[in-house]
Amino acid sequence: MSARHPYFDNGGRPVALAHRGFSLEGLENSMRAFQAAVDLGYRYLETDAHGTSDEVAVALHDSTLDRTTDATGEVADHPWSRVKAARIGGVEPVPRLEDILGTWPDVKVNIDVKGESGIGPIAAAIERTQAHDRVCVGSFSADRRRATLKLLSKPVATPAAQREAIAWWIGVWTGADAQATLGDVDALQIPWRNGPVPFIGRKHIDAAHAAGREVHIWTVNRRDHMEHLLDLGVDGLVSDRADILKDVLVARGQWA
Incomplete structure (x- = not known):
């Protein structure tokens, strides 16, 4: 195994990860939920990501918009222009992964690559924000994880x-x-x-x-x-x- 990755540096204390941010209102994976976690003092966020049809990585757990937003359909079948119009819980927009990585540059993010549509877009978002030292990239599928890591210019935690x-x-x-x-x-x-x-x-x-x-x-x-x-x-x-x-x-x- 390689040397310990900077993602895990937490002063010897347990890592506390806010799952899809923090919301008691059903606004999971929204910027409001992530901000609420950061406001509590969290420095580790957990999120899931898919890619749109025009290869924008978005923070969303499900492959479809149906459960958490007021829109419907597979994320991978729609362009970003449609996905960004959807509202989580009817009120909050679906964020880009790049927005999460860019809004809080000192926060570390655990990213679950949920589908093949997300492989390239997730890697591109990490590259554009140069977030390699503060992300952990995983997936239920080892093949998806490896395919994402192969596109990165520097190692990330996994x-x-x-x-x-x-x-x-x-x-x-x-x-x-x-x-x-x-x-x-x-x-x-x-x-x-x-x-x-x-x-x-x-x-x-x-x-x-x-x-x-x-x-x-x-x-x-x-x-x-x-x-x-x-x-x-x-x-x-x-x-x-x-x-x-x-x-x-x-x-x-x-x-x-």
Whole structure:
């Protein structure tokens, strides 16, 4: 594995990631939600990205506009001129990834490449903003992640894809070498639970740390779950409840 990437430099404290920004009003992945997280003091944001038909990277979780905006249709089928007219929750415009990277130049951003349409546009947004040292680029698909990284002029931080993480998780139980299982990724970003069953325990965290990888857990919204995972030694938490996570970290003396 390469040397520790600057993205992970957080003064030795757990990384607190605001999941799609912070909004209790259903305005996920909007500039208002990201600003709310920054106003709370967050220096790590999490977002998802797709590409429009004219190759503009936009911050949106779903492949369609239907669930979160007042418009419909596949993002990849529409030009930016149509997508930018859509309103999240009927009130907030869909932001470009470049707007997020450019508006808060000191904030670090975890980017999930949600579809093939986003590969080129996401890489281009990172290149134009020269955000390489402050982004973590991952995907559920290792192929999408690798294709995006190949287009970048400098290294960025990157987490394991879904199949890689599952292989590592199984390998820890069977005694496989975690370093060989994970290859060149810097971190594991894995769910807190598989249904009602906790997915992560100290055995896996210790194995990841022994292999030089960070462990970030998503999506953790309950105070007791946050406390439990921090006690286990996770390196980061992704949460919809940025307010609660901040309170927990402040009380523990771990707020950056």
